[in-house]
Amino acid sequence: MNIIRILPEHEARKIAAGEVVERPASVVKELIENALDAHATEISLHLINGGKSRIEIRDNGCGMSQEDARLCIAHHATSKLQSIEQLTTISTFGFRGEALASIASVSKLHIVTRQKHDDAGFHIHVEAGNIISEKPIAANIGTTIIVEDLFFNVPARKKFMKQRDTEWRAIQQLTQAIALTFPTLSLNVTHDNQPMLVTQSCATLFERSQQVFGKDIAHHLIPVPKPLKNTPITIEGVISTHQFSRYDRRYMFFHH
Ligand SMILES: Nc1ncnc2c1ncn2[C@@H]1O[C@H](COP(=O)(O)OP(=O)(O)OP(=O)(O)O)[C@@H](O)[C@H]1O
Ligand SMILES: [Mg+2]
Numbered sequence: 001m002n003i004i005r006i007l008p009e010h011e012a013r014k015i016a017a018g019e020v021v022e023r024p025a026s027v028v029k030e031l032i033e034n035a036l037d038a039h040a041t042e043i044s045l046h047l048i049n050g051g052k053s054r055i056e057i058r059d060n061g062c063g064m065s066q067e068d069a070r071l072c073i074a075h076h077a078t079s080k081l082q083s084i085e086q087l088t089t090i091s092t093f094g095f096r097g098e099a100l101a102s103i104a105s106v107s108k109l110h111i112v113t114r115q116k117h118d119d120a121g122f123h124i125h126v127e128a129g130n131i132i133s134e135k136p137i138a139a140n141i142g143t144t145i146i147v148e149d150l151f152f153n154v155p156a157r158k159k160f161m162k163q164r165d166t167e168w169r170a171i172q173q174l175t176q177a178i179a180l181t182f183p184t185l186s187l188n189v190t191h192d193n194q195p196m197l198v199t200q201s202c203a204t205l206f207e208r209s210q211q212v213f214g215k216d217i218a219h220h221l222i223p224v225p226k227p228l229k230n231t232p233i234t235i236e237g238v239i240s241t242h243q244f245s246r247y248d249r250r251y252m253f254f255h256h
Helices: 010-018 023-036 066-071 084-088 099-107 157-159 164-181 203-220
Strands: 042-048 052-061 109-115 121-127 130-137 142-148 186-191 194-199 220-224 238-240
Touching: 010 099, 023 042, 023 099, 023 142, 023 164, 042 194, 066 084, 066 121, 066 130, 099 109, 164 186, 164 194, 164 203, 194 203, 194 220, 203 238
Parallel strands: 042 186
Antiparallel strands: 042 052, 052 142, 109 121, 109 142, 121 130, 186 194, 220 238
16 A cells, blocks of 8 residues: 655645744744844844744845845755855855745745845745735845744644743843854844843953843853963853852853
8 A cells, every 4th residue: 555645845845944943033043143144233133922923133234136035035045055065164154045935934024125236125025935025115225024923824833832931032042142142243122012132232242241131130240261371272251150140041151
Protein backbone atom coordinates (compact mmCIF):
# COMPACT_ATOMS: atom_id res chain seq x y z
CA MET A 1 0.00 0.00 0.00
CA ASN A 2 1.41 3.41 -0.93
CA ILE A 3 1.08 6.00 1.80
CA ILE A 4 3.54 8.72 0.83
CA ARG A 5 2.11 11.87 -0.74
CA ILE A 6 3.81 15.07 -1.87
CA LEU A 7 2.33 18.03 0.02
CA PRO A 8 0.77 20.79 -2.08
CA GLU A 9 3.23 23.66 -2.56
CA HIS A 10 1.33 26.18 -0.40
CA GLU A 11 1.04 23.72 2.52
CA ALA A 12 4.72 22.83 2.28
CA ARG A 13 5.63 26.53 2.42
CA LYS A 14 3.54 27.13 5.52
CA ILE A 15 5.21 24.21 7.25
CA ALA A 16 8.68 25.38 6.15
CA ALA A 17 7.90 28.87 7.44
CA GLY A 18 7.48 27.37 10.90
CA GLU A 19 11.16 26.45 10.88
CA VAL A 20 12.13 30.13 10.67
CA VAL A 21 9.18 31.73 12.42
CA GLU A 22 8.08 30.11 15.61
CA ARG A 23 6.68 33.02 17.60
CA PRO A 24 6.63 36.84 17.57
CA ALA A 25 10.14 37.01 19.10
CA SER A 26 11.59 35.05 16.18
CA VAL A 27 9.96 37.48 13.73
CA VAL A 28 11.40 40.41 15.68
CA LYS A 29 14.85 38.78 15.71
CA GLU A 30 14.86 38.32 11.93
CA LEU A 31 13.62 41.87 11.29
CA ILE A 32 16.16 43.47 13.65
CA GLU A 33 18.94 41.45 12.05
CA ASN A 34 17.84 42.66 8.62
CA ALA A 35 17.87 46.27 9.84
CA LEU A 36 21.38 45.83 11.28
CA ASP A 37 22.54 44.19 8.04
CA ALA A 38 21.17 47.30 6.25
CA HIS A 39 23.50 49.42 8.49
CA ALA A 40 20.70 51.02 10.47
CA THR A 41 21.80 53.20 13.39
CA GLU A 42 18.24 53.81 14.60
CA ILE A 43 15.59 51.16 14.99
CA SER A 44 12.14 51.60 16.45
CA LEU A 45 9.92 48.68 17.29
CA HIS A 46 6.24 48.95 18.13
CA LEU A 47 4.39 45.87 19.30
CA ILE A 48 0.74 45.20 19.96
CA ASN A 49 -0.44 42.28 22.07
CA GLY A 50 2.97 40.70 22.59
CA GLY A 51 3.63 41.03 18.85
CA LYS A 52 0.83 38.57 18.08
CA SER A 53 -1.46 41.26 16.60
CA ARG A 54 1.14 43.65 15.23
CA ILE A 55 4.89 44.12 14.94
CA GLU A 56 6.14 47.33 13.36
CA ILE A 57 9.84 47.91 12.86
CA ARG A 58 11.27 51.05 11.34
CA ASP A 59 14.95 51.47 10.44
CA ASN A 60 17.14 54.17 8.93
CA GLY A 61 19.20 51.69 6.94
CA CYS A 62 19.96 51.61 3.22
CA GLY A 63 16.40 50.79 2.09
CA MET A 64 15.49 48.79 -1.01
CA SER A 65 14.76 49.58 -4.64
CA GLN A 66 11.26 48.82 -5.97
CA GLU A 67 12.50 45.68 -7.65
CA ASP A 68 14.25 44.46 -4.50
CA ALA A 69 11.17 45.19 -2.40
CA ARG A 70 9.22 42.86 -4.69
CA LEU A 71 11.97 40.26 -4.65
CA CYS A 72 12.79 40.22 -0.93
CA ILE A 73 9.71 38.17 -0.09
CA ALA A 74 10.67 35.42 -2.55
CA HIS A 75 12.30 32.27 -1.24
CA HIS A 76 16.09 32.08 -1.53
CA ALA A 77 16.19 35.80 -2.29
CA THR A 78 19.19 37.44 -0.66
CA SER A 79 21.63 40.26 -1.37
CA LYS A 80 24.13 38.80 1.10
CA LEU A 81 25.45 35.66 -0.54
CA GLN A 82 25.89 34.30 -4.05
CA SER A 83 27.47 30.93 -3.46
CA ILE A 84 28.12 28.59 -0.57
CA GLU A 85 31.88 29.29 -0.74
CA GLN A 86 31.16 32.75 0.66
CA LEU A 87 29.74 31.28 3.86
CA THR A 88 33.15 31.15 5.51
CA THR A 89 33.72 34.88 5.07
CA ILE A 90 30.21 36.23 5.49
CA SER A 91 29.81 38.95 8.10
CA THR A 92 26.07 39.61 7.93
CA PHE A 93 23.45 38.04 10.19
CA GLY A 94 21.34 36.77 7.32
CA PHE A 95 22.33 34.77 4.27
CA ARG A 96 19.55 32.23 3.58
CA GLY A 97 17.12 34.62 1.88
CA GLU A 98 14.31 32.90 3.75
CA ALA A 99 13.24 35.13 6.64
CA LEU A 100 10.96 37.58 4.83
CA ALA A 101 9.55 34.86 2.59
CA SER A 102 8.63 32.83 5.67
CA ILE A 103 7.17 35.77 7.57
CA ALA A 104 5.21 36.86 4.48
CA SER A 105 3.67 33.43 4.04
CA VAL A 106 2.18 33.32 7.55
CA SER A 107 1.07 36.94 8.14
CA LYS A 108 -0.26 40.14 6.63
CA LEU A 109 2.87 42.04 5.74
CA HIS A 110 3.54 45.61 4.69
CA ILE A 111 6.91 46.83 3.50
CA VAL A 112 7.59 50.52 3.00
CA THR A 113 11.09 51.28 1.84
CA ARG A 114 13.15 53.99 0.21
CA GLN A 115 16.75 54.21 -0.88
CA LYS A 116 18.79 57.39 -0.53
CA HIS A 117 18.76 58.44 -4.17
CA ASP A 118 15.17 57.53 -4.96
CA ASP A 119 12.58 60.33 -5.11
CA ALA A 120 9.84 58.31 -3.48
CA GLY A 121 9.42 55.18 -1.44
CA PHE A 122 7.59 52.00 -2.34
CA HIS A 123 4.83 50.20 -0.47
CA ILE A 124 4.05 46.56 -0.94
CA HIS A 125 1.27 44.66 0.84
CA VAL A 126 1.40 40.88 1.02
CA GLU A 127 -1.01 38.41 2.64
CA ALA A 128 -0.20 34.75 3.09
CA GLY A 129 2.62 35.18 0.56
CA ASN A 130 0.43 36.78 -2.14
CA ILE A 131 1.00 40.36 -3.26
CA ILE A 132 -2.22 42.30 -2.62
CA SER A 133 -1.07 45.75 -3.73
CA GLU A 134 2.01 47.81 -4.48
CA LYS A 135 2.44 51.53 -5.05
CA PRO A 136 4.90 54.41 -4.74
CA ILE A 137 4.54 56.28 -1.45
CA ALA A 138 6.18 59.19 0.37
CA ALA A 139 8.68 57.71 2.82
CA ASN A 140 11.83 58.44 4.77
CA ILE A 141 15.06 56.74 3.76
CA GLY A 142 15.14 53.27 5.26
CA THR A 143 12.63 50.51 5.71
CA THR A 144 9.46 49.99 7.72
CA ILE A 145 8.04 46.50 8.03
CA ILE A 146 4.65 45.78 9.57
CA VAL A 147 3.64 42.22 10.41
CA GLU A 148 -0.01 41.83 11.31
CA ASP A 149 -1.98 38.80 12.53
CA LEU A 150 0.89 36.36 12.73
CA PHE A 151 -0.22 32.82 11.76
CA PHE A 152 -3.71 34.04 10.77
CA ASN A 153 -3.68 31.35 8.06
CA VAL A 154 -2.04 28.60 10.15
CA PRO A 155 -4.45 27.92 13.04
CA ALA A 156 -2.31 25.06 14.37
CA ARG A 157 0.61 27.44 14.93
CA LYS A 158 -1.54 30.32 16.09
CA LYS A 159 -2.84 28.13 18.89
CA PHE A 160 0.68 27.49 20.16
CA MET A 161 1.56 31.12 20.69
CA LYS A 162 1.68 31.96 24.39
CA GLN A 163 -0.12 34.69 26.28
CA ARG A 164 0.61 38.34 25.56
CA ASP A 165 2.95 38.77 28.53
CA THR A 166 4.96 35.64 27.80
CA GLU A 167 5.45 36.60 24.16
CA TRP A 168 6.37 40.13 25.25
CA ARG A 169 8.97 38.84 27.75
CA ALA A 170 10.71 36.86 24.99
CA ILE A 171 10.84 40.00 22.83
CA GLN A 172 12.01 42.10 25.77
CA GLN A 173 14.91 39.71 26.46
CA LEU A 174 15.87 39.83 22.80
CA THR A 175 15.77 43.63 22.56
CA GLN A 176 17.79 43.96 25.77
CA ALA A 177 20.41 41.58 24.37
CA ILE A 178 20.54 43.57 21.10
CA ALA A 179 20.83 46.86 23.00
CA LEU A 180 23.72 45.49 25.10
CA THR A 181 25.50 44.05 22.07
CA PHE A 182 25.33 47.29 20.05
CA PRO A 183 25.89 50.26 22.41
CA THR A 184 25.84 52.77 19.55
CA LEU A 185 22.42 51.67 18.29
CA SER A 186 19.44 53.91 19.09
CA LEU A 187 16.54 51.67 19.97
CA ASN A 188 13.00 52.67 20.81
CA VAL A 189 10.65 49.89 21.84
CA THR A 190 6.98 50.26 22.74
CA HIS A 191 4.47 47.62 23.75
CA ASP A 192 0.75 48.38 23.52
CA ASN A 193 1.73 52.05 23.11
CA GLN A 194 3.77 52.10 26.36
CA PRO A 195 7.46 53.04 26.09
CA MET A 196 9.48 50.00 27.23
CA LEU A 197 13.07 50.63 26.15
CA VAL A 198 14.72 53.79 24.85
CA THR A 199 18.45 53.88 24.20
CA GLN A 200 20.66 56.60 22.80
CA SER A 201 23.99 55.87 21.21
CA CYS A 202 26.61 55.57 23.95
CA ALA A 203 30.30 54.82 24.20
CA THR A 204 30.50 51.97 26.69
CA LEU A 205 28.72 48.80 27.69
CA PHE A 206 28.49 50.18 31.23
CA GLU A 207 26.55 53.24 30.08
CA ARG A 208 24.40 51.05 27.90
CA SER A 209 23.53 48.66 30.73
CA GLN A 210 22.40 51.64 32.79
CA GLN A 211 20.04 52.60 29.95
CA VAL A 212 18.77 49.06 29.54
CA PHE A 213 18.21 48.12 33.17
CA GLY A 214 16.99 51.49 34.40
CA LYS A 215 17.85 53.79 37.29
CA ASP A 216 16.93 51.44 40.15
CA ILE A 217 19.36 48.79 39.05
CA ALA A 218 21.92 51.21 37.58
CA HIS A 219 23.58 52.12 40.85
CA HIS A 220 24.10 48.46 41.72
CA LEU A 221 26.13 47.95 38.53
CA ILE A 222 29.93 47.77 38.39
CA PRO A 223 32.03 47.54 35.22
CA VAL A 224 34.28 44.48 35.13
CA PRO A 225 37.90 45.72 35.23
CA LYS A 226 39.90 44.92 32.11
CA PRO A 227 43.46 44.21 33.25
CA LEU A 228 44.11 41.03 31.23
CA LYS A 229 47.77 41.60 30.29
CA ASN A 230 49.89 39.56 27.87
CA THR A 231 46.94 37.78 26.37
CA PRO A 232 44.96 38.29 23.18
CA ILE A 233 41.76 37.87 25.20
CA THR A 234 39.71 40.89 26.17
CA ILE A 235 36.74 40.73 28.45
CA GLU A 236 34.20 43.46 28.84
CA GLY A 237 31.35 43.16 31.24
CA VAL A 238 29.06 44.58 33.85
CA ILE A 239 28.11 42.83 37.08
CA SER A 240 25.89 43.80 39.97
CA THR A 241 26.73 44.33 43.62
CA HIS A 242 25.48 41.78 46.14
CA GLN A 243 22.58 44.12 46.98
CA PHE A 244 21.03 43.25 43.64
CA SER A 245 20.72 39.60 42.82
CA ARG A 246 18.25 37.23 41.22
CA TYR A 247 17.62 33.50 41.39
CA ASP A 248 16.95 33.11 37.68
CA ARG A 249 18.95 33.85 34.53
CA ARG A 250 16.82 36.69 33.26
CA TYR A 251 19.51 39.33 33.60
CA MET A 252 22.41 37.19 32.44
CA PHE A 253 23.62 38.12 28.97
CA PHE A 254 26.67 36.70 27.24
CA HIS A 255 28.09 37.77 23.92
CA HIS A 256 31.27 36.74 22.15
N1 LIG B 1 15.41 46.30 6.66
C1 LIG B 1 15.96 46.09 5.46
N2 LIG B 1 16.65 47.07 4.82
C2 LIG B 1 17.19 46.85 3.60
N3 LIG B 1 17.13 45.68 2.94
C3 LIG B 1 16.46 44.66 3.52
C4 LIG B 1 15.84 44.80 4.80
N4 LIG B 1 15.25 43.64 5.12
C5 LIG B 1 15.50 42.80 4.10
N5 LIG B 1 16.23 43.40 3.13
C6 LIG B 1 16.68 42.78 1.85
O1 LIG B 1 15.86 41.66 1.61
C7 LIG B 1 16.66 40.48 1.47
C8 LIG B 1 15.89 39.31 2.03
O2 LIG B 1 15.79 39.39 3.45
P1 LIG B 1 15.67 38.05 4.29
O3 LIG B 1 15.74 38.35 5.74
O4 LIG B 1 14.49 37.30 3.78
O5 LIG B 1 16.96 37.25 3.84
P2 LIG B 1 18.47 37.42 4.29
O6 LIG B 1 18.58 38.42 5.38
O7 LIG B 1 19.26 37.68 3.06
O8 LIG B 1 18.78 35.96 4.83
P3 LIG B 1 18.08 35.24 6.11
O9 LIG B 1 16.89 34.48 5.59
O10 LIG B 1 19.17 34.33 6.63
O11 LIG B 1 17.68 36.31 7.07
C9 LIG B 1 17.96 40.79 2.20
O12 LIG B 1 19.03 40.01 1.68
C10 LIG B 1 18.12 42.28 1.92
O13 LIG B 1 18.72 42.51 0.67
MG1 LIG C 1 17.42 38.29 7.09
